[in-house]
Amino acid sequence: xxxxxxxxxxxxQVKGKIDYARLRxxxxxxxxxxxxxxxxxxxxxxxxxxLLARGVxxxxxxxxxxxxxYEGGHPFFLYSGRGPSGPLHTSHLLQFEFCQWLQAKFxxxxxxxITDDEKFWVRAGLTRAExxxxxxxxxxxxxxxxxxxxxxxxxxxxxxxxxxxxxAVDVAKRVNYSTVKAVFGFTPSTNIGLLxxxxxQTAPCFYPSWAGGAPVPCLIPCGxxxxxxxxxxxxxxxxxxxxxxALLHSQMMxxxxxxxxxxxxxxxxxxxxxxxxxxxEVDRKLRKAFxxxxxxxxxxxxxxxxxxxxxxxxxxxxxxxxxxxxxxQIDRDCRSGALLCxxxxxxxIGRVQGFLEQHRAKREKVREYATSLIVERPPxxxxxxxxxxx
Amino acid sequence: xxxxxxxxxxxxQVKGKIDYARLRxxxxxxxxxxxxxxxxxxxxxxxxxxLLARGVxxxxxxxxxxxxxYEGGHPFFLYSGRGPSGPLHTSHLLQFEFCQWLQAKFxxxxxxxITDDEKFWVRAGLTRAExxxxxxxxxxxxxxxxxxxxxxxxxxxxxxxxxxxxxAVDVAKRVNYSTVKAVFGFTPSTNIGLLxxxxxQTAPCFYPSWAGGAPVPCLIPCGxxxxxxxxxxxxxxxxxxxxxxALLHSQMMxxxxxxxxxxxxxxxxxxxxxxxxxxxEVDRKLRKAFxxxxxxxxxxxxxxxxxxxxxxxxxxxxxxxxxxxxxxQIDRDCRSGALLCxxxxxxxIGRVQGFLEQHRAKREKVREYATSLIVERPPxxxxxxxxxxx
Numbered sequence: 160x161x162x163x164x165x166x167x168x169x170x171x172q173v174k175g176k177i178d179y180a181r182l183r184x185x186x187x188x189x190x191x192x193x194x195x196x197x198x199x200x201x202x203x204x205x206x207x208x209x210l211l212a213r214g215v216x217x218x219x220x221x222x223x224x225x226x227x228x229y230e231g232g233h234p235f236f237l238y239s240g241r242g243p244s245g246p247l248h249t250s251h252l253l254q255f256e257f258c259q260w261l262q263a264k265f266x267x268x269x270x271x272x273i274t275d276d277e278k279f280w281v282r283a284g285l286t287r288a289e290x291x292x293x294x295x296x297x298x299x300x301x302x303x304x305x306x307x308x309x310x311x312x313x314x315x316x317x318x319x320x321x322x323x324x325x326x327a328v329d330v331a332k333r334v335n336y337s338t339v340k341a342v343f344g345f346t347p348s349t350n351i352g353l354l355x356x357x358x359x360q361t362a363p364c365f366y367p368s369w370a371g372g373a374p375v376p377c378l379i380p381c382g383x384x385x386x387x388x389x390x391x392x393x394x395x396x397x398x399x400x401x402x403x404x405a406l407l408h409s410q411m412m413x414x415x416x417x418x419x420x421x422x423x424x425x426x427x428x429x430x431x432x433x434x435x436x437x438x439x440e441v442d443r444k445l446r447k448a449f450x451x452x453x454x455x456x457x458x459x460x461x462x463x464x465x466x467x468x469x470x471x472x473x474x475x476x477x478x479x480x481x482x483x484x485x486x487x488q489i490d491r492d493c494r495s496g497a498l499l500c501x502x503x504x505x506x507x508i509g510r511v512q513g514f515l516e517q518h519r520a521k522r523e524k525v526r527e528y529a530t531s532l533i534v535e536r537p538p539x540x541x542x543x544x545x546x547x548x549x
Numbered sequence: 550x551x552x553x554x555x556x557x558x559x560x561x562q563v564k565g566k567i568d569y570a571r572l573r574x575x576x577x578x579x580x581x582x583x584x585x586x587x588x589x590x591x592x593x594x595x596x597x598x599x600l601l602a603r604g605v606x607x608x609x610x611x612x613x614x615x616x617x618x619y620e621g622g623h624p625f626f627l628y629s630g631r632g633p634s635g636p637l638h639t640s641h642l643l644q645f646e647f648c649q650w651l652q653a654k655f656x657x658x659x660x661x662x663i664t665d666d667e668k669f670w671v672r673a674g675l676t677r678a679e680x681x682x683x684x685x686x687x688x689x690x691x692x693x694x695x696x697x698x699x700x701x702x703x704x705x706x707x708x709x710x711x712x713x714x715x716x717a718v719d720v721a722k723r724v725n726y727s728t729v730k731a732v733f734g735f736t737p738s739t740n741i742g743l744l745x746x747x748x749x750q751t752a753p754c755f756y757p758s759w760a761g762g763a764p765v766p767c768l769i770p771c772g773x774x775x776x777x778x779x780x781x782x783x784x785x786x787x788x789x790x791x792x793x794x795a796l797l798h799s800q801m802m803x804x805x806x807x808x809x810x811x812x813x814x815x816x817x818x819x820x821x822x823x824x825x826x827x828x829x830e831v832d833r834k835l836r837k838a839f840x841x842x843x844x845x846x847x848x849x850x851x852x853x854x855x856x857x858x859x860x861x862x863x864x865x866x867x868x869x870x871x872x873x874x875x876x877x878q879i880d881r882d883c884r885s886g887a888l889l890c891x892x893x894x895x896x897x898i899g900r901v902q903g904f905l906e907q908h909r910a911k912r913e914k915v916r917e918y919a920t921s922l923i924v925e926r927p928p929x930x931x932x933x934x935x936x937x938x939x
Binding site: 276279287329332333334337339340345347349358 | 666669670677707710711714715718719721722723724725726727729730735736737738739740741742744745747748925
C-alpha cells in the first residue's frame with residue numbers, strides 16, 4: 160500500500176477510512192459486475208445471497224472462470240478461516256453464513272481453517288492455551304451456522320499440522336523474506352512463526368487436489384484484507400501443479416462505535432456484539448451504537464440520515480433485513496427521515512436478541528460433533544504433484 | 550563470524566582453513582580439559598571414547614554441570630540429527646557411533662532428528678521425494694551403529710511434525726528475523742521454510758521435558774558448525790521453562806581430496822567414502838586420497854610426513870585405530886618417516902572394507918524396525934510449561 164493513501168489494509172493491519180473501489184484498484188482485483196451476479200443467481204437456482212445482492216461481497220479473482228468450470232462439470236470446494244484471538248462477534252459469522260449458502264447451493268465441500276498458531280504468533284499477550292480454547296469455541300460457533308457435517312472439514316492448525324505440513328513445506332520453499340516483507344509489511348523484528356505462516360494458510364487451497372490426486376478448483380470467500388495471503392498462493396500455485404484459488408472479497412464490517420472494522424482489540428468491548436451477549440447487553444450496546452443520524456429529531460426528519468456511516472444500517476444490510484424488500488424499505492426510510500434512529504434500533508434489537516438465542520441453541524447441538532470434523536492426518540498415500548522446475 | 554577471519558563456519562557454510570581454537574573463542578564455548586575427560590572416563594566406567602581421547606570432540610557447553618547432575622541422580626538424554634541431502638559417508642557415522650557409546654555408558658535415551666524438510670529448503674535441486682528417500686536410508690545407516698531400539702526415538706520431520714510442532718510454535722514466537730539473519734547468515738532471498746526451521750531443530754531439545762512434564766537435561770553431540778542453532782535454543786530455553794541443552798562439539802572431518810570438510814556437494818564423489826562403496830571403489834578412492842606425505846620416498850624417510858593435513862591419518866584417528874596404542878604408533882611412525890603413505894593406505898583399505906561389510910550386514914537387520922521408532926504423535930495430554938513473561 161503506497162504511503163500516500165489515507166488507509167492501510169493488510170492481513171495484520173486495517174486502518175483509516177477505506178475507499179473500497181480504490182482498494183480494488185490497488186490490489187488489482189476484479190469488480191463483481193451485474194453480469195457476474197446474474198450468473199451466480201442462475202447457477203444457485205434463482206437465489207442470490209443478501210451479501211452479494213447488497214454489495215458487501217464486491218470484488219473477486221477468477222470467479223467467472225470458476226463458474227464456467229462448475230457448469231462444465233468441475234465442482235469446486237470452499238475454503239475460509241478464522242484466527243481465534245477471542246470470542247466471535249456477530250459480524251464474524253457473516254462470512255461463514257455466506258459459505259454455508261454457497262455450500263448448499265453449489266454442493267461444495269467446505270474446509271474451515273482455525274489458525275491458532277498464527278494468532279499466538281501475532282498477539283504478544285496471548286498464550287497457546289488461550290488460542291486453543293478460543294479456537295475450539297469459535298469452531299463450534301462457526302459450525303452452528305449450518306454447515307453439512309458430511310461435507311465439512313476442519314484444519315485446526317496445531318491439531319492438523321500433520322495434514323497441512325507436507326504442502327506447507329512445498330510452498331515455503333517458493334516464498335522468501337522479501338516477499339512476505341513486501342506483502343504483509345513484516346519487519347526484522349517479526350517472529351519466524353509469522354514469517355512462515357503464509358505457507359500454512361496456503362496449504363488448504365491445495366489440500367483436496369493433493370488428497371485426491373487430481374486438481375480441484377478452490378473458492379475462498381474472505382475479507383479483502385486477506386487478499387495478500389492468497390496473492391502469494393496464486394503466484395506459486397501453478398508452479399506446484401495446483402489450480403490458482405478463486406476469491407470473493409467482502410468489505411470490512413464497521414464496529415458499533417463507528418470504527419471502520421468491528422474489532423475489540425484494545426478492550427473496546429462495546430464496539431461489537433459478542434455471540435454470548437445476553438439480551439440486556441445487546442440492548443445496551445445497540446442503544447449507544449454509532450449511527451448516521453442527525454443532531455436533532457427535527458433535523459433528521461427534514462434532511463434524513465446518512466446510512467453509509469451507520470453501524471446499525473450495516474447490521475440490517477448484512478443480516479437482519481431478511482428480504483431485499485425489507486432492506487430497501489429501511490434504506491428509503493432512513494434517507495428520507497421517515498425512520499428515526501431510536502425506532503430503527505428498537506426494531507433491530509429484538510431481531511438481534513432472537514438471532515443470538517437461536518444461534519446458542521444450534522451451537523449446543525453442534526458441540527457434540529465439532530472436533531470430529533478436524534482433519535488430523537494426511538490422506539494415506541497422498542503425494543504432492545512433482546513441482547515443476549525442481 | 551567477523552569478516553577478517555580466514556574461515557567461515559555456520560550451519561549452512563563451512564569454508565577456509567579452520568582454526569579450531571580460534572573458533573571456540575569466537576563461539577564462546579568451553580574447552581574440553583583433561584579434568585573433564587577424567588570425569589567423563591570415571592562416569593563411563595573407566596573408558597573414554599577415541600573421539601574424546603584423541604581430541605576430535607574438543608569443545609563443549611555446560612557438560613561439567615550436566616555430569617554433576619547425572620551423578621546426583623538426574624539422567625540426561627541425547628539428541629543428534631542428520632540432514633538427508635544424499636547417501637551417508639563413513640565420517641557421518643562418527644557422531645552417531647559416539648552417541649551410541651554415550652547411550653550405552655550413561656543409559657541415556659537417544660533422540661535422532663532427520664531433517665528432510667530443512668534439506669529440501671536449503672538445496673534448490675532436491676525434491677521432497679528425494680529428501681524423504683535419503684532420510685529413510687540415512688536413518689537405517691544411523692541405527693545400524695547399534696542404538697538400543699528400546700531407548701531410541703526418531704523425529705523424521707515431515708512424519709513427526711505433529712509431535713514437534715507444539716514446541717516449535719512456542720519457540721518460533723521467541724525468535725525473529727534479525728536473530729536468524731545474524732546467526733545463520735540468512736538474506737532477504739532466504740525462503741520462509743529455512744527462516745522457520747531453527748524452531749524445529751530446537752523442538753527435540755525440549756521434547757522429553759514436555760512429554761514427561763518435568764525437566765530432563767539434554768546433551769547434544771554435534772559438529773561445531775551446528776552450535777549456532779543451539780545458541781538460539783539456549784537463549785530461549787529457560788524463558789520457556791526448559792533446561793538449556795549441553796553440547797559436545799567436534800571438529801569437522803576432512804575430505805579424501807584434502808578438502809577441509811568431507812562433503813560431496815558439487816559432485817565431488819571421490820572426496821568421501823560412501824557406505825555403499827564396494828571394496829574396489831574403497832581401494833581406488835583411498836589410493837588417490839590426499840595425504841601429508843612428501844614428494845619422494847627418500848624425503849619422507851628423512852623428514853617424516855605431516856599428519857595434521859592428511860585425510861588418511863584422520864581416518865585412523867577417528868575410527869580405524871581401534872586402540873589408543875595403535876593410534877600412537879601410527880602417529881609416531883608417520884612423523885618419523887618409518888611409515889610410508891602407500892603402506893599406511895594399504896593397511897587402512899583392508900580395515901575400511903571390513904568395516905563397510907559389517908556395517909551393511911547390521912543395516913539389513915535394523916531395516917525391519919527402523920520406521921517403527923519414528924515418533925508420529927505428541928504424547929497424550931502433554932502441555933507446554935506455561936512460558937514465563939506472557
